[in-house]
Amino acid sequence: MKITIVAGARPNFMKISPIIRAIEKLQTPKSQISYRLIHTGQHYDANLSDTFFEELQIPQPNKNLNIKSGSQAEQTAGIMIAFEEELIENRPDFVLVVGDVTSTMACAITAKKASISLIHVEAGIRSGDLTMPEEINRMVTDSITDYFFTTSDIATQNLIKAGHSKENVFFVGNVMIDTLLQNLNRIKKPAFWDDFDLAPNQYYLLTIHRPSNVDEVNSFIELLMEISAHVEEMPIVFPVHPRTQQILLETKKDFPNFHFVEPQGYLSFIYLLKNSKAILTDSGGITEEASILDVPCITFRSTTERPETCDLGTNVLVGNDKKKISEAFQKLKNNQWEKVKNIPLWDGKASERIVEQLLRINYG
Template identity: 60%
Template structure:
């Protein structure tokens, strides 16, 4: 079986690393399976792409489509045009896509129009928020995918509601957690750990990237100043995305606790999360890692496509207002951590299950 694996953005790199390891393990056992890794170039900043290949021991891509940025339509179209040429020149039996970025949807459409089967890893997750580009990508991808690999029974149920064939839905667990477990003994403190006087439990991690939170300077400043005031004597480490940094410009924020740092590589970032007091984020994926690491997570969104991180894990959905975050965080400080656990099959073996199933197709 020849598999073309698609990676386009930071979360993709984390998800494909264990899948490649699982394929290579099968190759060593004599299985007739090979892969071609295609990097679409959707994330092209070194800190957002190359670093992850190096840290997670992902082989250099066989092809880099180098599409870079643009509007949603421009980027999607550029990926489709470039990947069509790639797939015609290098035919395969299966295209494997992960997650919900533009690369995932664009390459799925191209593959299906060339009559190539598609497997979607992390299929079936839904936020219900149609204003999110990722939600459109999920729905379109899952509407034409052949094989669905899900992280939860909820995701599997979502696919059934959409009319997917039950025999092609496979609840396998979470490949993000495979990567976490495979690298826990390799995580390390960033260079600024000592400089900032960081110690286990004396700081909070903040990540913000969603347009609703960062695209308007005034509301972003209000949000940051509110978070800065509510954390008491805790430091806040904020790995700031270049685009968000540009929005703030030279604004004087007069912040006491928030420390701005460059985007972090995977091993440094997981170290920071594992040793933090809590995480405040608008990311979906981080709530999965905090759940496994047993770190309280406060997600600044009105919805989540990962409900298991709320019902079983450490995640609390707090909406987008600073007032609600302040209220929920104050309750947390008063009452302490709530009881939590790790969702079913988040055991570090999802990738092995995926390849086992594909080799039987």
Template identity: 55%
Template sequence: MKITLVAGARPNFMKIAPIINAINAAKDVGKPIEFRLVHTGQHYDKKMSGSFFEELGIPEPHANLEAGGGTQAEQTANIMVRFEQELLKNPTDVVLVVGDVTSTMACSITAKKLQVAVVHVEAGIRSWDLSMPEEINRMVTDSITDHFFTTSEIANENLRKNGVEEERIHFVGNTMIDTLLANMDRLVDPELAIAGEPLMPKSYFVLTLHRPANVDEEQKLKDLMAAIMEGTQGQPVVFPVHPRTAKTLQQLGIRYEQLHYVEPLSYLRFNYLVKNAKAVITDSGGITEETTVMGVPCLTIRDNTERPETITMGTNELVGTNPENIGPYLEKLQKGEWKKGGDIPLWDGKTAPRIVGKLLELYS
């Protein structure tokens, strides 16, 4: 079986790395499987792309489509044109896409129009918020996918409600957690210092914001930052700044003595920071999964989430985007009253071997 693996943006790399390892392990014991890794180039900044390949031991891609930049439509079109050429030159039995970035949707459409089977890893998750480009990517991809590899029973049920037959739904777990658990002993101290003093474990907060609803409206961003600073009570807040957000912050001149902007961190350094934080404040979906597994309190500055299991079973709380909501949650945290969370089924570090086993069963 020939399988083409697609990686396009930072979240994809953590999800694809354990699948590559599992394919190589299957090949080593004589299983009939080989892969071709295609990097669409959707993210092309070194910190957003290259360092992840190095840190996670991902081999050099067989092809880089270099389709980054442009509007959503331009990027989608560029990826589709170049991925079609890739598939015509290098025929495959299966295209495997992960997550919910533009590359996921674009490569799925291209493959299906060439009559190539598509499997979607992390299928079925939903925020039901069509203002999010990722939600559109998820819905379109899942509408044409052949087999669905899911992270939770909630995702399974979403697919069933869309009429997907049970035999095409495969509850396997979360490959991003495979990567996290495999690298927990390799995390690297970023050696950040505040006023010349090293950060002490559980004495600081990690903040990430990048969604347009939070960072594009100036007064909203100012109010959010003010509420966060008040609720963190003078404790250090470390903010690895997404390039999009950095521009806005610079224009607004948002500065607090306790707030420390740092450049985007590599995977191993960022997760070291998260693991040792008192709490994480974020509008990211993937980070809420990692904090749940690491047992770190997490406040999600969004009005919805596609990962509700991190709330019902994990350490995450959906705070909302109203700045007035932040104070009560941080007060609860400061009082030591945050929920502990627990284990989520099949988030055990063994998802990728389950995926490869099922692929061999389906397509060999």
């Protein structure tokens, strides 16, 4: 049983790490399961790529397609051309893609056109927002997938309602949480912690990168000023995405309580998240980690593809609504934030369930 595993961008690396670990754990002469790891190169900055391979102990890729930057169309085309060559040279029984980045969709299409069975991990999640490139990637990938592995019952039902066979949809849990729980004892204080006099529960952690929040400079700066007003004097640690850094350079506004830092490796970022008073974000995956760590999470989006983080976790959607933002910060100040409840199968064993199911699919 030969599986080609695809990773291309930062969110992918956290998802493939426990899957690879589960495959290696279950490798026996009887199972005859092997994998080939392909890095598309979609994220090629060392802070967004290389660091994660080192920290999460992911083996070096069998091949890096080295696609790098470009428009969505350019990246998609480049990945498809290079991945097609890879599949011709090293044809697997299955191609496994994770998440919802450009690499996910591009490699999914290429695999199906080569008549190779397609596995999608984190299938079925939907935000309902077609302005998000990720939503289009999810929909296209799921429309041609053969075997679906979901993080929640809601995602499972989304796929069944779309007409996919129940027999090919497997609710296994969340591989991101596998990675989180496997590495909690390894998280490390970032180098700037003492320089900024940071202390547990005495700072906010901010991540903003979505085009809807950062591409229009005036509205982006207005959002940062709104956040600054509500946190008062408390520090805000802001690991700045490269595309966001460029936008910040275009403004001369001063944010005295902000600490702008480089993108963090996984172990340092989780340390910052775990010890923060709250995470302020527009990410999807971070809302999952915040929920399991029971850290309050304010999300600057009006929709989410992970509703369980709102229903059972610590996540609250505020969009750019000043009233909702104000109410969320008031709840924080009054210590009225909801605690995390049990989220089914987010127990650190999702990857084991995936690999065991794949063995059943292949060998019966």
